[in-house]
Amino acid sequence: MVLVGWPMINAYSTTHRSSQQLRDGVYISMPAGFAFNRYSSLVSGKLVKLAGMNPRKATVGEMDRRDPRFVHTAFFTEKGYPVLTWRVALSLLATPEEEAQAKQSEESLRALAKAWSCNHCHDFLEASEAESQTFILEHLRSRHGIAAPKILRDYFLNERCRHTYEVPSEIAIPDRNMELFKCKCTRCHQAVVEKRRFTAEGIQEHFAWVYNRDPVLGVDFVVSRTAMLME
Numbered sequence: 001m002v003l004v005g006w007p008m009i010n011a012y013s014t015t016h017r018s019s020q021q022l023r024d025g026v027y028i029s030m031p032a033g034f035a036f037n038r039y040s041s042l043v044s045g046k047l048v049k050l051a052g053m054n055p056r057k058a059t060v061g062e063m064d065r066r067d068p069r070f071v072h073t074a075f076f077t078e079k080g081y082p083v084l085t086w087r088v089a090l091s092l093l094a095t096p097e098e099e100a101q102a103k104q105s106e107e108s109l110r111a112l113a114k115a116w117s118c119n120h121c122h123d124f125l126e127a128s129e130a131e132s133q134t135f136i137l138e139h140l141r142s143r144h145g146i147a148a149p150k151i152l153r154d155y156f157l158n159e160r161c162r163h164t165y166e167v168p169s170e171i172a173i174p175d176r177n178m179e180l181f182k183c184k185c186t187r188c189h190q191a192v193v194e195k196r197r198f199t200a201e202g203i204q205e206h207f208a209w210v211y212n213r214d215p216v217l218g219v220d221f222v223v224s225r226t227a228m229l230m231e
Helices: 005-010 038-050 060-066 096-112 133-144 159-165 200-210
Strands: 017-023 026-031 069-071 081-085 116-118 155-157 169-171 183-185 221-223
Touching: 069 096, 081 096, 096 133, 096 169, 116 133, 133 155, 155 159, 183 200
Parallel strands: none
Antiparallel strands: 017 026, 069 081, 081 169, 116 155, 183 221
């Protein structure tokens, strides 16, 4: 499991501590049993950069507020492909269209996620006992008499349930006969472009987000004779 940021690390208790080298000559005391994941750190830096932020300066909180979505092109299924939050993403930044669709579907998924805990009692602190946000809000009203609870002060997202809360949403693959999806990016990684097509508007948004410029037909993208095929 990859723990992102101190809030998640602090959610997992340990009685032992160890010295971890932060950089040359600088050591910090950390809970034992945790190790710095260099690969995940490199991937995180790429995700931060794709989201338009500085990997050397961006914080976990800033990425949470930016709240980008990423597409993992290696997991196409017969239903579609997953669009992930930045904490669980591994590869490509989602287009604005995909991000909007993903966030819309996430609302219903997150409303049911048992990942919330009360900040006034111990009833839902364990990961196995966490409840949905709606349940916790009702608990605060009926048990603690709080009619207008505030996040962090009265209730919080249990970091040990973060992966339950940030489940990937899926976007259906366009119908194989849909003539709109014909634009193929020639700048992205080959494994990605072979499985992904854009509308004319989508290719413009893709280049604006990923490459910060307008694409040139025949140089940056081509138009296929047929729509996207998912064999």
